[in-house]
Amino acid sequence: xxxxxxxxxxxxxxxxxxxxxxxxxxxxxxxxxxxxxxxxxxxxxxxxxxxxxxxxxxxxxxxxxxxxxxxxxxxxxxxxxxxxxxxxxxxxxxxxxxxxxxxxxxxxxxxxxxxxxxxxxxxxxxxxxxxxxxxxxxxxxxxxxxxxxxxxxxxxxxxxxxxxxxxxxxxxxxxxxxxxxxxxxxxxxxxxxxxxxxxxxxxxxxxxxxxxxxxxxxxxxxxxxxxxxxxxxxxxxxxxxxxxxxxxxxxxxxxxxxxxxxxxxxxxxxxxxxxxxxxxxxxxxxxxxxxxxxxxxxxxxxxxxxxxxxxxxxxxxxxxxxxxxxxxxxxxxxxxxxxxxxxxxxxxxxxxxxxxxxxxxxxxxxxxxxxxxxxxxxxxxxx
Numbered sequence: 001x002x003x004x005x006x007x008x009x010x011x012x013x014x015x016x017x018x019x020x021x022x023x024x025x026x027x028x029x030x031x032x033x034x035x036x037x038x039x040x041x042x043x044x045x046x047x048x049x050x051x052x053x054x055x056x057x058x059x060x061x062x063x064x065x066x067x068x069x070x071x072x073x074x075x076x077x078x079x080x081x082x083x084x085x086x087x088x089x090x091x092x093x094x095x096x097x098x099x100x101x102x103x104x105x106x107x108x109x110x111x112x113x114x115x116x117x118x119x120x121x122x123x124x125x126x127x128x129x130x131x132x133x134x135x136x137x138x139x140x141x142x143x144x145x146x147x148x149x150x151x152x153x154x155x156x157x158x159x160x161x162x163x164x165x166x167x168x169x170x171x172x173x174x175x176x177x178x179x180x181x182x183x184x185x186x187x188x189x190x191x192x193x194x195x196x197x198x199x200x201x202x203x204x205x206x207x208x209x210x211x212x213x214x215x216x217x218x219x220x221x222x223x224x225x226x227x228x229x230x231x232x233x234x235x236x237x238x239x240x241x242x243x244x245x246x247x248x249x250x251x252x253x254x255x256x257x258x259x260x261x262x263x264x265x266x267x268x269x270x271x272x273x274x275x276x277x278x279x280x281x282x283x284x285x286x287x288x289x290x291x292x293x294x295x296x297x298x299x300x301x302x303x304x305x306x307x308x309x310x311x312x313x314x315x316x317x318x319x320x321x322x323x324x325x326x327x328x329x330x331x332x333x334x335x336x337x338x339x340x341x342x343x344x345x346x347x348x349x350x351x352x353x354x355x356x357x358x359x360x361x362x363x364x365x366x367x368x369x370x371x372x373x374x375x376x377x378x379x380x381x382x383x
Contacts (some may be wrong), residue, residue, distance in 0.1 A: 018225030023065030025229030060245025092131030104245030288348030
């Protein structure tokens with residue numbers, strides 16, 4: 001088994017894998033575009049859309065190809081091969097991800113109904129569980145004994161599996177819902193994956209090179225690279241859409257990376273301590289990474305059910321639509337959501353590394369700036 005402790009964190013290897021995934025995705029996107037045009041997998045303009053001309057789907061095929069290539073390179077690197085030797089998590093995301101990309105591609109071409117897609121999402125989540133990718137412990141802020149703050153819940157296979165299925169379905173639909181402006185889903189996927197990768201590297205460093213932190217870092221690094229490679233084709237004005245094949249795959253990858261990183265934190269770490277932040281750091285990071293897309297999903301479900309409509313019915317009241325209504329351009333709305341997502345995700349990771357009070361102060365300043373930037377057009381209109 002190769003030694004990594006003497007050479008430090010394998011940051012260069014992860015960066016190489018991410019750049020490989022980015023380059024492959026960039027090159028494959030042109031192929032995916034021509035394929036989508038040939039089979040007529042096109043996004044026709046609708047009342048809730050912001051594009052005015054037909055746009056090819058199938059960008060998810062290129063994103064998956066980039067992840068596949070990055071994983072293949074990682075398997076050939078002596079250091080990162082440990083991610084495959086320790087667990088089946090990387091294989092699980094490739095198999096489950098491949099199935100969900102196929103389902104998404106069929107939807108891009110034939111417009112599947114919501115219940116069929118939901119059944120497919122649950123099936124793909126089940127694939128992850130069958131490969132052993134699931135939560136085993138859950139840290140909570142209650143139930144501590146003596147001077148300990150909080151406690152650890154030990155989950156059996158059924159409980160851990162159900163939690164993974166719930167997280168995958170939620171994240172897949174959240175990314176699907178947020179994919180409404182050019183470059184939005186790819187950018188959020190890049191930011192979230194980079195944050196999870198950083199958190200995994202923190203775990204790897206703090207554990208002294210524990211191999212359990214290798215798989216989540218690899219999953220997140222390949223996804224971040226693939227999203228980066230797709231963005232030049234997808235940022236406004238977009239030349240291709242990722243479609244459900246891409247948004248659902250990104251959602252599944254984020255859920256898998258979060259589970260791999262946070263679901264297997266050692267239950268002995270911080271035991272008996274009173275450090276609430278250290279106890280809850282995995283949940284804080286996961287919640288922050290998923291906050292923006294999941295908030296949009298919850299608001300949409302509540303909004304539609306209150307109107308007596310199906311949660312899957314479409315409307316034009318997502319977060320990005322509201323920013324456009326306030327007066328932001330498409331690009332500015334996307335960049336603002338990037339800022340919100342990055343502030344929360346990397347702020348949560350920083351809380352696990354640096355002084356909590358300092359980070360909290362900087363986060364507060366950042367949140368104030370984000371709120372002001374979001375409402376500048378409306379404030380100008382009133383003035």
